[in-house]
């Protein structure tokens with residue numbers, strides 16, 4: 001069967017971003033794979049281990065609203081001959097009455113006999129008999145942080161802040177959206193004891209420069225640096241507008257040595273850009289790096305318990321930048 005890292009890599013290619021949860025369904029809506037993200041959506045809401053994930057039919061394994069919405073989405077994909085991916089918004093209320101919001105993306109997968117025979121991930125006779133069959137991969141992203149609750153009159157309205165997903169100036173993700181990635185990457189890093197780095201870029205206008213850099217010019221600097229950064233980063237890295245004058249990048253599976261190499265490359269590019277455009281007098285550039293090992297290896301690691309501790313480390317590191 002598929003292994004989780006392989007499947008997550010596949011889906012991150014397909015939907016171009018890391019996801020919190022993954023379910024793979026065949027055309028009978030039987031679960032062919034799911035990761036453990038949905039343990040509290042199983043019918044008995046018990047904690048499950050990696051060894052005993054939900055299996056069988058979707059409707060039998062999961063609570064009704066969750067199963068129905070996934071089945072509706074997968075069914076829509078199976079119905080058409082040449083399906084593209086589909087997306088949906090799912091709201092689940094758990095046993096503690098807490099509402100959680102997910103963005104769903106369903107992607108058709110068809111495994112050809114050729115692919116399957118060269119694919120080491122498919123290794124048992126049952127899977128081989130399914131060669132050529134259509135399956136659907138459903139990826140879920142927890143977007144609860146992006147949902148704003150608004151009371152209008154007596155009605156409780158939920159508004160998905162579409163615009164808050166992306167920053168208009170840089171075209172990068174917004175900080176709120178990025179933090180939902182960081183949160184899930186941090187948990188993954190903790191669970192599997194994998195390295196995770198953060199790189200913070202600060203582009204401040206120099207106070208002493210006269211006249212000051214016009215706002216429009218500064219906005220262009222931010223946009224140019226964002227573009228430049230995206231040209232350097234791997235697809236699996238995620239960059240975002242962190243604040244007015246800061247851009248941040250999340251580097252999964254990247255250790256201290258790797259993040260230093262990358263930081264040096266980005267530094268050279270930004271400095272070259274500022275020099276080429278004669279901007280050094282107006283723009284002061286600094287960088288901060290923070291690394292999490294998933295398991296405490298040094299004193300600094302003991303300070304990191306939550307993902308915002310890691311952000312704090314990156315901010316502290318900015319101060320020591322020369």
Ligand SMILES: Nc1nc2c(ncn2[C@@H]2O[C@H](COP(=O)(O)OP(=O)(O)OP(=O)(O)O)[C@@H](O)[C@H]2O)c(=O)[nH]1
Pocket residue numbers: 232233234237251252253254255257258259261262
């Ligand atoms: N996350 C991340 N790490 C990088 C990137 N570029 C370099 N690194 C780190 O720096 C190390 C050395 O990078 P390279 O000299 O490009 O060698 P590489 O191992 O072929 O790097 P990749 O092709 O990006 O895997 C990598 O193993 C990473 O740890 C990047 O864009 N993103």
